[in-house]
Amino acid sequence: MTIDATDRKILAALQSDAALSLADLGKQVGLSTTPCWRRIQRLEQEGYIRKRVVLLDRARLNVDVTVFVAVRTSNHSAEWLEKFRNVVAGIPEVVDLYRLSGEIDYLLRVVIPDIKAYDAFYRKLIERIELQDVSSMFAMEEMKSTTEIPLSYAVSS
Structure with a gap:
C-alpha cells in the first residue's frame, strides 16, 4: 500500500x-x-483516511480553556491500563490521551469552560481510578493547532 x-x-x-x-x-x-x-x-x-469530521469553534461552544493534565501512576499492569483507558474514554472533556516515556506516564488534553468545570473533571477522574500524581497545566495561548499532518513522509509508489 x-x-x-x-x-x-x-x-x-x-x-x-x-x-x-x-x-x-x-x-x-x-x-x-x-x-x-x-x-x-x-x-x-486502505486506512489512509480514517474518517471525515467537522472542526467546531470551541470558544463559541464555551469550551475554550485547554488544560494539559500529566498523570503518574504506580500501577503499570495491563488491567490498570485498560481500566484507565475506559475511564478516560468515558469523560468527554478529554479530547486526547497519550501514554508517554519518561517521568510522566500519561498526558491528557482536556477542554473545558472554566476552573469550576476543571475541578469537576478532576474529581470525576480521581473518583474513578487510583492515580499516584496529577498535575495540570492551563494553556495561556494557543499558538498553533492543526489537524493537518505532514504528507512528505508518506511512502511513494
Missing part, C-alpha cells in the same frame, strides 16, 4: 476542507470526478 503524488494532493485538499465537492476536488488534483472518487474510496479502504 503506497500512495502517489495525486493521492497526496487529494489527502492535502481533504485535510484542508473535507467538504469540498467531488468536482472541485477533482479540479484541484487534475482528475475527473469518477477517478477522483475511486482514489478516495481506495484511500479510505
Whole structure:
C-alpha cells in the first residue's frame, strides 16, 4: 500500500476542507470526478483516511480553556491500563490521551469552560481510578493547532 503524488494532493485538499465537492476536488488534483472518487474510496479502504469530521469553534461552544493534565501512576499492569483507558474514554472533556516515556506516564488534553468545570473533571477522574500524581497545566495561548499532518513522509509508489 503506497500512495502517489495525486493521492497526496487529494489527502492535502481533504485535510484542508473535507467538504469540498467531488468536482472541485477533482479540479484541484487534475482528475475527473469518477477517478477522483475511486482514489478516495481506495484511500479510505486502505486506512489512509480514517474518517471525515467537522472542526467546531470551541470558544463559541464555551469550551475554550485547554488544560494539559500529566498523570503518574504506580500501577503499570495491563488491567490498570485498560481500566484507565475506559475511564478516560468515558469523560468527554478529554479530547486526547497519550501514554508517554519518561517521568510522566500519561498526558491528557482536556477542554473545558472554566476552573469550576476543571475541578469537576478532576474529581470525576480521581473518583474513578487510583492515580499516584496529577498535575495540570492551563494553556495561556494557543499558538498553533492543526489537524493537518505532514504528507512528505508518506511512502511513494
